Each structure stands twice: as structure tokens, then as C-alpha cells.
Amino acid sequence: MVTGIKADKIGKYKVLHDSIWPGVVSKIQDCNIRNYSIYQKEIGGQYYLFSYFEYTGKDFKADMMKMAADSTTQLWWKETAPLQQPLPEAALKNETWTTMEEVFYLK
Template structure:
């Protein structure tokens, strides 16, 4: 396992992630006319194993349609994954927004999906979890949001 180096700590501190939900009103909404849309933002980080950058990029250049559909069905929007090399080591940063009302149920639904499970078996060998995630048997470490502007 790699220790979180100072450069990575700075990236994590500067990256946008969510710890508290935000709410928005749609354009033109009048008070009481429509319910607010609750958006919870997530920033996550993980490492990539040496030599796996090309494989990871190839997998994500052709994400299976059923996996993308399940992400949408589970109320995840605006999902992006970024790659950054720091001190010669590759790291991934993901950002996404959750717009549902039952996060736990939606994540269980995604985890129970057989196609998503097969996808994760394809991507897992390329990833190198940070120590905090590995200690919990997870791949991605959630980051703390320190700034957001709509």
C-alpha cells in the first residue's frame, strides 16, 4: 500500500467533494410551486496499480451501456473520473452528484446488479486503494468538500 504523500494530501484537500447536501430550485420556480431538488456531491480518490493506466483508460473508453444505465437508475448524475500522476504514481479522482432520496437503497441496488458486479471485476485489478479505503475493504476514499460554488 502507498502512504498518502503530502502532494496527494494537498490534492485531496483542494478537490471538491461533499459532506453536506446542497439544494437548488429550478429556473423560474416560484415559492412553493415545485419541490426543491436535493443534490449531494461526492469526491472520491483511489490509486492505480503500476502499468494499469492504459487498461483503465481502455475500459472507460467503452463503458458497458448497462453499467451506465444502472448508474442513472441509482440517481447518480454528472459523473466524471479524472487521472493525475503525482510523484510518478497514478491516482484517480471521481466526482458525481446523488439526486435520489435513499442513498443506501440505491447503492445496494447497484451492488446487487450482476452486470455492475462483472464491470467491477474488470476494473478492480487495475486499482490500488488508499490505506483508509483498503482497511474497510473498499476501493475509493471519500474526500471532504472544502469549497463549492453554484
């Protein structure tokens, strides 16, 4: 997935993730997310976050709904969302992250 990040908020975003709340980590794991990484990259003067994770569950939509309903996760998103700059496609749907098409996978 991909989203933008406000240039002046990168430092705060990194600090938040250096000490991510245990309840957020627990809920991510409870929702069958493993090997979750977020990368930051500047491209053409704009800053972006790219995330990667492996989903090990059986019902992604249900697990994402469970995560979104979690009060601790909601508080976390209130901290992180103002730092991010959603791509237009996501902003139209009132979302932060945009999914990307996988074009290659090697196991």
C-alpha cells in the same frame, strides 16, 4: 472520491471506460447518479483516480446497495478493481474508493 491506479494498468482502465458497458451506464443512472466524471493524475510518482458525481436521489445508501447488487455492475467491478490501488483507509474496509471531504462548493 479518490483511489490509486497501478501505473501499468492506466491504459487498460482508459480503454475499458472508452467503451463502458451500457448496463453499467444504465445502472449508474438508475441509482440517481448524474454528471459522473473520473480524472487521472500523477502525483509524486504515484497515480490516482479522482471521481466526481452529483447524486439526485433521496437515499444514497439504498441506491449504492442497489448498484452493488447488480450482476452487470459486479462483473464490471471485477474488470476494473484489479487495475486500481485502493488507499490504505479504503483497503482496510475492503473498498476501492475513499470519500473526500467537500471544503468548497459554488452553485
